[in-house]
Amino acid sequence: MLDQPTNTPAGPGAGESPLIASLRTAVAAAPQDIPLRLHLAELLLGAGSADAAVAEAALVLSQAPGDAQARALMARAMAAPVPMEQAPPAAPAEQQSGGFDWEAAAREVGDAVPPRFAAEPDVKEAPLTADGSGDPGEAPAYDVDAPGAPGAVRLADVGGMQEVKDRLEAAFLAPMRNPELRKLYGKSLRGGLLLYGPPGCGKTFIARAVAGELGANFINVSINDVLDMWVGNSERNMHEVFETARRQAPCVIFLDELDALGAKRSRTQHNGMRNTVNQLLTELDGVNDVNDGVFVLAATNVPWDVDIALRRPGRLDRTLLVLPPDGPAREAILHYHLRERPIESVDLAKLVKATDGFSGADLAHVCESAAESALLDSARTGTVRMINTRDLLGAAKAIRPSTEPWFAAARNVAMFANEGGMYDELLAYLKKARKL
Amino acid sequence: MTTAPHRLVEQATALMDLKRIDEARALLARRLAEDPTDIVAWLRLASCHEEVRDYQEVLNATNQVLALNPEEYGAYLRRTYAFRRLGRPDESLAAAHEMLRLEPESWQSHVGLSEALGAWQPRWPEALEAAATGVRLGPDQIAAHYALWKAALMNGRVDLQRQAVAESLRIDPHNAWALDQRAKYAEMDAAGPRLTGAGARLSAAAEALTDALAAAPQAPQADRQRKHLDVAVFRMLRGTRWLTLLCLVIAALAARVFPTGSDPTALPGPLATRLYGLALMSAVWGFGAWRRYRGLRAGVRMSLWSLVRRVGWARLVVWQSVGCTLVAVVVVLVPWSERTVPQVLFWVALVPTLLTIWFERAATRS
Numbered sequence: 066m067l068d069q070p071t072n073t074p075a076g077p078g079a080g081e082s083p084l085i086a087s088l089r090t091a092v093a094a095a096p097q098d099i100p101l102r103l104h105l106a107e108l109l110l111g112a113g114s115a116d117a118a119v120a121e122a123a124l125v126l127s128q129a130p131g132d133a134q135a136r137a138l139m140a141r142a143m144a145a146p147v148p149m150e151q152a153p154p155a156a157p158a159e160q161q162s163g164g165f166d167w168e169a170a171a172r173e174v175g176d177a178v179p180p181r182f183a184a185e186p187d188v189k190e191a192p193l194t195a196d197g198s199g200d201p202g203e204a205p206a207y208d209v210d211a212p213g214a215p216g217a218v219r220l221a222d223v224g225g226m227q228e229v230k231d232r233l234e235a236a237f238l239a240p241m242r243n244p245e246l247r248k249l250y251g252k253s254l255r256g257g258l259l260l261y262g263p264p265g266c267g268k269t270f271i272a273r274a275v276a277g278e279l280g281a282n283f284i285n286v287s288i289n290d291v292l293d294m295w296v297g298n299s300e301r302n303m304h305e306v307f308e309t310a311r312r313q314a315p316c317v318i319f320l321d322e323l324d325a326l327g328a329k330r331s332r333t334q335h336n337g338m339r340n341t342v343n344q345l346l347t348e349l350d351g352v353n354d355v356n357d358g359v360f361v362l363a364a365t366n367v368p369w370d371v372d373i374a375l376r377r378p379g380r381l382d383r384t385l386l387v388l389p390p391d392g393p394a395r396e397a398i399l400h401y402h403l404r405e406r407p408i409e410s411v412d413l414a415k416l417v418k419a420t421d422g423f424s425g426a427d428l429a430h431v432c433e434s435a436a437e438s439a440l441l442d443s444a445r446t447g448t449v450r451m452i453n454t455r456d457l458l459g460a461a462k463a464i465r466p467s468t469e470p471w472f473a474a475a476r477n478v479a480m481f482a483n484e485g486g487m488y489d490e491l492l493a494y495l496k497k498a499r500k501l
Numbered sequence: 502m503t504t505a506p507h508r509l510v511e512q513a514t515a516l517m518d519l520k521r522i523d524e525a526r527a528l529l530a531r532r533l534a535e536d537p538t539d540i541v542a543w544l545r546l547a548s549c550h551e552e553v554r555d556y557q558e559v560l561n562a563t564n565q566v567l568a569l570n571p572e573e574y575g576a577y578l579r580r581t582y583a584f585r586r587l588g589r590p591d592e593s594l595a596a597a598h599e600m601l602r603l604e605p606e607s608w609q610s611h612v613g614l615s616e617a618l619g620a621w622q623p624r625w626p627e628a629l630e631a632a633a634t635g636v637r638l639g640p641d642q643i644a645a646h647y648a649l650w651k652a653a654l655m656n657g658r659v660d661l662q663r664q665a666v667a668e669s670l671r672i673d674p675h676n677a678w679a680l681d682q683r684a685k686y687a688e689m690d691a692a693g694p695r696l697t698g699a700g701a702r703l704s705a706a707a708e709a710l711t712d713a714l715a716a717a718p719q720a721p722q723a724d725r726q727r728k729h730l731d732v733a734v735f736r737m738l739r740g741t742r743w744l745t746l747l748c749l750v751i752a753a754l755a756a757r758v759f760p761t762g763s764d765p766t767a768l769p770g771p772l773a774t775r776l777y778g779l780a781l782m783s784a785v786w787g788f789g790a791w792r793r794y795r796g797l798r799a800g801v802r803m804s805l806w807s808l809v810r811r812v813g814w815a816r817l818v819v820w821q822s823v824g825c826t827l828v829a830v831v832v833v834l835v836p837w838s839e840r841t842v843p844q845v846l847f848w849v850a851l852v853p854t855l856l857t858i859w860f861e862r863a864a865t866r867s
Binding site: 177325331335337338354367477480481482 | 673715
């Protein structure tokens, strides 16, 4: 029953302050009083009873899942076994014998708050958001994000996806970073790269990371800006975006949803759209090296709907397939999504194996579903429990990768519309993954 | 006086072009909240509803238009199709007649009339006539050719159907509907019982299907097209067994496996004859399979290997072809001194293959 406060292993009342004891009585009398229970949890946390605080916060969450205060408290309580870490240095043996038994307390709390992961991962880097949820925001077309701005990301912030990083390095970043070599080989400081792949796999985030890596300014042309371009002075608007980038060079222009901005002209009835594509082609070509220092990155889920002229040499002539996150990336994404949830002994390796082919968004959904399952279970039994591996594996089993429909279409394109070898990379992947 | 559509309506139109119907509807709703008398916005909204097959809403939106302007051609156009889909043929025909009254020289009026007339079987010839008029008035409109194709289908005019598809592909070589139809006709051609040229027709059918798949990889019909492509490719693969049986017969004759000819007891067969037989077998495979395989498009070739990987029966066909050919090579190369072993090899290779061919044909007939 939810009404029953959960007893901690140490048992309520043992060594507790009178205030906490009286609050416990009050909470028992009014079990639905959320602020009162939260107050009790605060006091328990302050008194070093993290496990008891977790239990109380979990009870609050089972009654009010969206309660921000309870979530914050839960996160604080789960974050670290505070009493142990903040404990004074080990006292001499003679003092221990007469005073508080720190080791016994550590053992008790250690049991109450089990290790979060079965094997702690080596991931030291910041939690990645290679899941695509790390959206760059709704920056308008003419807002230029300066390099090193707060929140700037680098490729190192992208967990896993080593192949993508290597290809970016070879095709894009290395020539840009080595001006001497560039001069030697007569490589101009301009370029275009089209990122494509299933939705929710981090194309936008990678584009941002490339900009961060180049130390360049960043202009994000989003779908809303594109909509504005379609009507009225679409040509002038597009020209202004490129002019801004040229003035701010080195600068990366990121064209999100290129299938909208650069839709096949033969398929569009709308004059404004056709004019926009024409202007984009003109701007990409440039004259007299005006585009030196302007890099155009574009992303799309449906490269086959992009006007073929945009992919000709000198324009978006390099393509990069961004696949669903690989093992290390999935591990990091899961780590990120579980960071503020009450979990115990989660076997990440097993979970990573069970989520092959999942996009970042799917992984977030898995964590959400597992949390929901644990919450419902707690509400049903009246005993608060942590999210465990079984919840997560069950959720992973119940969810089908959202990338499957994309691969079904992509397979048709790779097999039957691969003129010029544009989809060779995709074809190689499909062969390797036995999806042909 | 015509005024330019409002900015939001323009944006919604662009979104509709990109099939982002929900976003387009949201923009139009915003615009109509601002100005409920914007006829263009109402008409675009009706188109959005039509796109998602919400025909009752199409009628509601066009009611608003007709309340503002009872002579609005676009409203009757949308209503003709909406009434037809809702199973209200009389009202559909009345709307089509209104269209004709307002714009008698518009191809859309005649195409709409054809659509409305399609509700009554006795009037299908009239529908065909109306569609033909629509094509005459709008020769570069795929929608007009589509109407003609549909009316021709109802009237059993295959020649006109094929003509409409060919014309549509002339206008837009990547039109998904026309490519799909062309693939169907190619399949029909390949399915006939004619004995000669089956391989070429199968290749044509497979290639037409790959064209259709490349043009619309995400279309709802893509799954069906993939299945049909598998069937075409399987039939091509199946054809290799006839080549292998031919090789087996050549080998048997060259190696004198059966006592025929003027000197039936002379064994082994002359080396030159056996080498000649081997050369003939190579020619059969070279021209009958390898050359044809090399001439296939990359997509069809990949489909073939994909089928072999996915379907056990296709693997069986491959193994039978390979096995029979190997037996033929052994029979023709080894200088047999007696007939028992090559005869056993011959029958062991021949009988299961023939049985499998018979079984497949029986299964196809049933």
